[in-house]
Amino acid sequence: EADIYQTPRYLVIGTGKKITLECSQTMGHDKMYWYQQDPGMELHLIHYSYGVNSTEKGDLSSESTVSRIRTEHFPLTLESARPSHTSQYLCASSDETGDEKLFFGSGTQLSVL
Amino acid sequence: KNQVEQSPQSLIILEGKNCTLQCNYTVSPFSNLRWYKQDTGRGPVSLTIMTFSENTKSNGRYTATLDADTKQSSLHITASQLSDSASYICVVSDRGSTLGRLYFGRGTQLTVWP
Numbered sequence: 001e002a003d004i005y006q007t008p009r010y011l012v013i014g015t016g017k018k019i020t021l022e023c024s025q026t027m028g029h030d031k032m033y034w035y036q037q038d039p040g041m042e043l044h045l046i047h048y049s050y051g052v053n054s055t056e057k058g059d060l061s062s063e064s065t066v067s068r069i070r071t072e073h074f075p076l077t078l079e080s081a082r083p084s085h086t087s088q089y090l091c092a093s094s095d096e097t098g099d100e101k102l103f104f105g106s107g108t109q110l111s112v113l
Numbered sequence: 114k115n116q117v118e119q120s121p122q123s124l125i126i127l128e129g130k131n132c133t134l135q136c137n138y139t140v141s142p143f144s145n146l147r148w149y150k151q152d153t154g155r156g157p158v159s160l161t162i163m164t165f166s167e168n169t170k171s172n173g174r175y176t177a178t179l180d181a182d183t184k185q186s187s188l189h190i191t192a193s194q195l196s197d198s199a200s201y202i203c204v205v206s207d208r209g210s211t212l213g214r215l216y217f218g219r220g221t222q223l224t225v226w227p
Contacts, residue, residue, distance in 0.1 A: 004156075040219060041219055042218060090156050099145060099162060100215060101147065104158070106155050106156050
């Protein structure tokens with residue numbers, strides 16, 4: 001069982017609101033990731049971090065931002081939510097063994113009205 | 114273009130029956146291939162990893178195969194249970210950079226009926 005937690009599990013908000021999706025892990029992993037998943041589609045990488053104060057944009061263009069001030073915490077922020085941001089957001093982490101095994105949180109299902 | 118294709122897109126079987134899920138990839142250079150199981154409303158969980166030199170690997174009722182020459186992998190589930198109902202995702206890693214890169218399939222949605 002992975003020790004990676006996401007909150008909230010579900011979020012319904014109005015257009016234009018600022019939101020922060022929380023992600024924390026207790027495994028001491030340096031590498032953390034945010035993926036976006038839509039029904040029937042593959043996961044798309046939107047942000048990743050290889051350690052404190054290190055963040056990079058992923059493959060999928062995203063209007064979100066991330067921060068990595070502490071190893072265990074990797075929050076994702078949307079400054080102004082839009083209906084196109086409606087999706088499932090999955091946070092993951094991986095260790096340094098090099099086999100790229102991802103440990104995922106349970107996800108946040110975001111609905112923007 | 115590096116891609117991962119899974120088939121079938123969805124599958125319904127009766128409890129106790131066996132099934133096989135397929136994953137074809139064009140990722141190069143190849144590092145490893147991993148199968149994940151994703152229950153509804155949860156994040157994916159790793160089932161098994163296949164490296165270049167491995168042909169078959171079992172994890173309980175799950176058996177994965179890899180043919181690196183034809184770039185195909187399969188996941189065989191024996192004596193299915195209701196709890197096997199989930200999406201099964203194939204993920205391929207390349208060696209194209211020191212950071213590694215992951216390519217995700219769209220998953221096969223398996224439903225097991227009693």
